[in-house]
Amino acid sequence: xxYLADNVLxxxxxxxxxxxxxxxxxVRLSGPLCDEIMGHKGSQEVLEHLVHxxxxxxxxxxxxxxxxxxxxxxxxLSLQLKAHDPSAVLEIHLRAAHWFRxxxxxxxxxxxAVDAGSGSFAAETLxxxxxxxxxxxxxxxxxxxxxxxxxxxxxxxxxxxxxxxxALAFLRRREKLDPLLEVLDRLAKTPAPDAHPDxxxxxxxxxxxxxIGALETVGRVDVFDMPKHSFHAFELAAAANLKGYLALVATxxxxxxxxxxxxxxxxxxxxxGFS
Numbered sequence: 239x240x241y242l243a244d245n246v247l248x249x250x251x252x253x254x255x256x257x258x259x260x261x262x263x264x265v266r267l268s269g270p271l272c273d274e275i276m277g278h279k280g281s282q283e284v285l286e287h288l289v290h291x292x293x294x295x296x297x298x299x300x301x302x303x304x305x306x307x308x309x310x311x312x313x314x315l316s317l318q319l320k321a322h323d324p325s326a327v328l329e330i331h332l333r334a335a336h337w338f339r340x341x342x343x344x345x346x347x348x349x350x351a352v353d354a355g356s357g358s359f360a361a362e363t364l365x366x367x368x369x370x371x372x373x374x375x376x377x378x379x380x381x382x383x384x385x386x387x388x389x390x391x392x393x394x395x396x397x398x399x400x401x402x403x404x405a406l407a408f409l410r411r412r413e414k415l416d417p418l419l420e421v422l423d424r425l426a427k428t429p430a431p432d433a434h435p436d437x438x439x440x441x442x443x444x445x446x447x448x449x450i451g452a453l454e455t456v457g458r459v460d461v462f463d464m465p466k467h468s469f470h471a472f473e474l475a476a477a478a479n480l481k482g483y484l485a486l487v488a489t490x491x492x493x494x495x496x497x498x499x500x501x502x503x504x505x506x507x508x509x510x511g512f513s
Contacts, residue, residue, distance in 0.1 A: 242314045257284055262315030263330050265346050266298065267305040274337045275330055328354050339363050352386055361391040361398060368401035369469040373510035380405035393421050396433035407442045437473040440480055449487065456480050461500055468508045475504035475513045
């Protein structure tokens with residue numbers, strides 16, 4: 239730290255010092271992102287200068303669009319920023335969180351939202367991202383971010399409760415799932431817009447070998463309904479798969495064929511690898 243302070247940071251022009259300190263909190267760097275953090279243009283040229291000057295910055299692609307600080311250097315810089323301008327830390331994390339989410343980089347957006355202490359923004363971001371994560375079968379990613387958010391923020395968003403329940407149910411995380419089951423039961427009585435819990439409740443029932451409960455719950459789902467969006471198509475595909483399975487158990491092969499054909503069509507429509 240003494241070496242970096244005396245032989246690196248203090249030798250840079252004041253404007254460059256400010257750039258280094260304010261961008262040190264970023265998980266990765268780009269010209270437009272740094273422009274947003276700094277509040278003015280010209281960051282791309284600064285980043286390329288830092289790479290060529292060997293100032294602990296490396297480029298991550300051949301187009302020189304993404305960059306990253308050496309971990310020790312960014313750690314040193316962030317400690318300096320927190321010591322000398324702690325009020326800037328939350329502002330930078332929030333700006334970065336909004337920028338990353340606007341550009342579809344949800345992992346980075348969540349990282350900065352959590353570090354900014356903005357549980358509400360983080361939960362909103364996970365709600366958006368979790369639909370694709372569940373459809374692609376990236377359930378442990380949903381669980382990892384679920385663990386970092388408060389349950390209060392999650393239960394405020396019925397659609398996020400449903401997506402988290404899919405991940406936790408199929409991962410067999412019963413203890414984590416239990417608090418969400420009460421919320422799902424309440425939602426079943428008074429469904430929220432675009433948050434219908436019967437499919438995931440039927441999935442949970444069949445995973446617990448409760449075929450009667452699964453049959454009763456999935457029976458309320460019209461799998462021949464027109465899907466409103468890709469996640470809805472994924473859910474209807476799951477319900478049709480379950481109805482086909484239950485029809486096979488009952489040796490009703492004609493219905494099983496009809497439901498499984500519908501499930502395949504819905505799965506193709508959703509583009510969900512998990513289907």
